[in-house]
Amino acid sequence: MKVSVIENVLRLNDEIAAMNRKVLKQAGIFVLDLIGAPGCGKTALVEATIQKLQPALRVGVIVGDLATQRDADRMARWCDQVVQINTGKGCHLEANHVHQALGRMDLSRIDVLFIENVGNLICPVGFDLGQDVKVGMFSVSEGDDKPAKHPYLVKEASVILLNKTDLLPYVPFNSEVFHADVRRLNDTAPVISISVTQGKGMDAWLAWLGQMRSTYAGAQGVSCT
Amino acid sequence: MHEFSLATAILDLARRHVPAGAVLRAVRVRAGPLRAIDPEAMRWAWTATLDGQPESGATIELDLLPWKLSCGDCGRTWQGEDVLAACACGSKNVNADGDDDLTLMSIEAETIDE
Numbered sequence: 001m002k003v004s005v006i007e008n009v010l011r012l013n014d015e016i017a018a019m020n021r022k023v024l025k026q027a028g029i030f031v032l033d034l035i036g037a038p039g040c041g042k043t044a045l046v047e048a049t050i051q052k053l054q055p056a057l058r059v060g061v062i063v064g065d066l067a068t069q070r071d072a073d074r075m076a077r078w079c080d081q082v083v084q085i086n087t088g089k090g091c092h093l094e095a096n097h098v099h100q101a102l103g104r105m106d107l108s109r110i111d112v113l114f115i116e117n118v119g120n121l122i123c124p125v126g127f128d129l130g131q132d133v134k135v136g137m138f139s140v141s142e143g144d145d146k147p148a149k150h151p152y153l154v155k156e157a158s159v160i161l162l163n164k165t166d167l168l169p170y171v172p173f174n175s176e177v178f179h180a181d182v183r184r185l186n187d188t189a190p191v192i193s194i195s196v197t198q199g200k201g202m203d204a205w206l207a208w209l210g211q212m213r214s215t216y217a218g219a220q221g222v223s224c225t
Numbered sequence: 226m227h228e229f230s231l232a233t234a235i236l237d238l239a240r241r242h243v244p245a246g247a248v249l250r251a252v253r254v255r256a257g258p259l260r261a262i263d264p265e266a267m268r269w270a271w272t273a274t275l276d277g278q279p280e281s282g283a284t285i286e287l288d289l290l291p292w293k294l295s296c297g298d299c300g301r302t303w304q305g306e307d308v309l310a311a312c313a314c315g316s317k318n319v320n321a322d323g324d325d326d327l328t329l330m331s332i333e334a335e336t337i338d339e
Binding site for chain 1: 239
């Protein structure tokens, strides 16, 4: 027998994501889903951002990895609201992971929540977690063709970060190609060039973050720098 | 291999629509281009997901939607798989439109003889 269904395959995930979004919105928390390849500098970016934001803004972190507590241990040096999620064989975070993590956090002590997704440019993009914005992160050592090869992330991201720009003299990377491909896929998201280890571009990133936080969390007059 | 997690989600949803006393034999899924589904990888992931399950052997049919492309210079519109394709007129000013639709369209189930 044939049964007509016509139902969103990820409906359950989307429903849990909507619950997360409601809880986080009520708590006044601005939430970023950070998506990028392994080694592009996601953890280093969050560490550096925490140090810039605190104590004016209190940061929480949910960090997803297939295994180990290492990233959470790194973050815990800078803030106390950190939850590590080990996905085992899962290549991305799903809304239920975040839902469980939120149950282990004191939301009254968080203004900005980073969800550092599993290092992966494809799978995490398709799963709503309840975030306000998706941050797409690339690094110059990955090559200039990554936006063209991963259009889903570029199209969905509210901002594109290009990290490790201090390595530009040493790696083959055509900035024009990178920027042109990003623009063809997404003509609204700002592209911010940074070097987390050198502290370059961080002011532009923090300014964007502060602006978005005002938009989403309704914060008034809070400086991020 | 995001196809694996999608295969699991498809199976979970399909099972909820199988009538009592029947077993799943086929699913039909529609996906937008943003989902970046590779059909070979999807079929392999589907087969592997069903391995050892009562539904083992059920087939998956995919309707993969193309990008809707439109040239910002000559106005031509067409459909294709390459999101960064140039227009036949030579222009690279091409807008690609496509969504992340992922819909279970139908299932087929077979009544099990007791």
